[in-house]
Amino acid sequence: MTAKPYLTGHYEPVVDEITARGLTVRGTLPPELAGRYFRNGHNPxxxxxxxHWFQGSGMVHGLRLRDGRAEWYRNRWVRTPALDGVPYIGPDGVPNLAASGAATNVIGHGGRILALQEANLPFELTANLDTVGAYDFGGRLRTAMTAHPKEDPVTGELHFFGYGPFPPHLTYHVADAAGNLVRSEVIDGAGPSLMHDFGLTAHHVIWLDLPVVFDHAEQSGIPYRWSDSYTPRIGVMPRTGPAKVRWFEVSPGALLHVANAYEDAAGRIVLEGPRYDRSAWETSWKWWVGAPGHGVEPGVGSVWHRWTFDLTTGAVREEAVDDLVTEFPAINEGLLGREHRHSYAVAFPGAGLREYHIAKFDLATGTRQLLPLGRDRMPGEAVFVPAAGATAEDDGYLLTIVSDLARDASELLVLDASDLSAAPVAVVELPRRVPAGIHGSWIADEETS
Structure with missing residues (x-):
C-alpha cells in the first residue's frame, strides 16, 4: 500500500520528544524577540x-528566544485522552470534547497557552510545553472551540465559536482580556457546514456558511463533503448583539483561513483569504485522506480572494486578488479587524512557481513580493512580530520554520517583513527536521508573566 502523503516527505512525523539547548544562531536575533515561538501540527x-491528515495527534514545537539567544528547542505531544486511544464518540453516542488531537493551533491569551482543535475543548499547556489538561473556562464553555479565535487588538477580547453538524450548529463566545468567558450565544440560522474560521471587524462578526457540509456517508473520519445543492452564504452580524445575522449569498467556494476582515471607509465589509473552488477542494481532500488522484500538496488551487459586502444596497462584489496558489495567510495582528495594506502567505508550487515561497501582497499597489526558499525547502505559516518602536504596518519580522528535505534539517527563519528581498535577519538552526505543520504563535514574555 502506498504511504499516506501526510506521513511522508515534509510531513513525515518525528518519533520522539527531545530538548536541545543553546541553539546556533546565524545573524542577530532582535532584542525585542523575547518570548516563545510555538508551532502545532499533526504528528501521529x-x-x-x-x-485523515486532520486526525493526527497534536505535537507542539517550541523555541525560547531571549537576549539575542535561542535558549532552547523542544517538542512535545499534547497529552490528551485521544493520544491514549480514547475515541471522540463515546459508547453512549455522545462526543467527548476532551478526546482531542489538539493539533491545529496554539495561542496565548489571558496568561494561558492553549492548544486547539475545532471539534474539542482547548488544552492548556505550560510555557515549557507540558500538558496541564482540558480547559473549559471554569466550566462556562460547553461547546467545542474553534482553532482560529480572534483577539481584538484594541479591547484584548478573544472572540471564538463552537460549531457542529447538529443543532445548534453555531455558538458564539467572547472571553475578556483576562481570559474570563463573558458571553455565549447561539447563532440562529447557521447550517451544518464546515466552519473552520471566521472574520472579525471592529464592529461585526463574519460567519462562513459555505458548501462543504456534514455528510454521514463520508467515510474518511471527517464527515464533510462538497455539496452543489447547498446555498453558499456569508453572514454579517453586529458584535454588540443581539445575535441577528444578515446572510449574503455568494458564489460556490470554500475558505479555510481568513486573512482579515474590516470595514472600509465607505462602511462596507471586506473579507479576504485563499479560496477553493470545487476542483481545488476535492483535490486537496484526496491529499488529506490519501485517496487516489490526490495532488502533491495539501492546498492545491486555493487563490487569494476578496468579498465586499455593501450593507446599504445588499450587493456583494467578489474578486480574485492574485493567482498564486497560497495558504496560511497572515497579517500584522495589530490590525486584525481593521483595514490593512500588507498580507503574507505560503505560496506553493504551481501558477508558474517551481518551488515554495513566502509571499507578501501590497493591497495598495496591487503588487507582490516573493521570497524563494530553494529546492526541497518548505516554509510554514509566517507569524508577524512587530519591531520595537514600529512606525509602519510592515515594520517587523516574519517567523517561519523551514523543512529542508535534502539536508533532513530545519531552521527558524527571522525575516524582515518590510523587504523579503533582504537577507534573513537571523537563522536559528534546529536539532532536527520539524515536520510541516499547521498554525502557531509568537507569545511574548509579558503575555505569560
Whole structure:
C-alpha cells in the first residue's frame, strides 16, 4: 500500500520528544524577540496511521528566544485522552470534547497557552510545553472551540465559536482580556457546514456558511463533503448583539483561513483569504485522506480572494486578488479587524512557481513580493512580530520554520517583513527536521508573566 502523503516527505512525523539547548544562531536575533515561538501540527504516534491528515495527534514545537539567544528547542505531544486511544464518540453516542488531537493551533491569551482543535475543548499547556489538561473556562464553555479565535487588538477580547453538524450548529463566545468567558450565544440560522474560521471587524462578526457540509456517508473520519445543492452564504452580524445575522449569498467556494476582515471607509465589509473552488477542494481532500488522484500538496488551487459586502444596497462584489496558489495567510495582528495594506502567505508550487515561497501582497499597489526558499525547502505559516518602536504596518519580522528535505534539517527563519528581498535577519538552526505543520504563535514574555 502506498504511504499516506501526510506521513511522508515534509510531513513525515518525528518519533520522539527531545530538548536541545543553546541553539546556533546565524545573524542577530532582535532584542525585542523575547518570548516563545510555538508551532502545532499533526504528528501521529509511531505505528499509528490516521485515516485523515486532520486526525493526527497534536505535537507542539517550541523555541525560547531571549537576549539575542535561542535558549532552547523542544517538542512535545499534547497529552490528551485521544493520544491514549480514547475515541471522540463515546459508547453512549455522545462526543467527548476532551478526546482531542489538539493539533491545529496554539495561542496565548489571558496568561494561558492553549492548544486547539475545532471539534474539542482547548488544552492548556505550560510555557515549557507540558500538558496541564482540558480547559473549559471554569466550566462556562460547553461547546467545542474553534482553532482560529480572534483577539481584538484594541479591547484584548478573544472572540471564538463552537460549531457542529447538529443543532445548534453555531455558538458564539467572547472571553475578556483576562481570559474570563463573558458571553455565549447561539447563532440562529447557521447550517451544518464546515466552519473552520471566521472574520472579525471592529464592529461585526463574519460567519462562513459555505458548501462543504456534514455528510454521514463520508467515510474518511471527517464527515464533510462538497455539496452543489447547498446555498453558499456569508453572514454579517453586529458584535454588540443581539445575535441577528444578515446572510449574503455568494458564489460556490470554500475558505479555510481568513486573512482579515474590516470595514472600509465607505462602511462596507471586506473579507479576504485563499479560496477553493470545487476542483481545488476535492483535490486537496484526496491529499488529506490519501485517496487516489490526490495532488502533491495539501492546498492545491486555493487563490487569494476578496468579498465586499455593501450593507446599504445588499450587493456583494467578489474578486480574485492574485493567482498564486497560497495558504496560511497572515497579517500584522495589530490590525486584525481593521483595514490593512500588507498580507503574507505560503505560496506553493504551481501558477508558474517551481518551488515554495513566502509571499507578501501590497493591497495598495496591487503588487507582490516573493521570497524563494530553494529546492526541497518548505516554509510554514509566517507569524508577524512587530519591531520595537514600529512606525509602519510592515515594520517587523516574519517567523517561519523551514523543512529542508535534502539536508533532513530545519531552521527558524527571522525575516524582515518590510523587504523579503533582504537577507534573513537571523537563522536559528534546529536539532532536527520539524515536520510541516499547521498554525502557531509568537507569545511574548509579558503575555505569560
Amino acid at each position: 504516534l509511531p505505528g499509528v496511521v490516521p485515516p
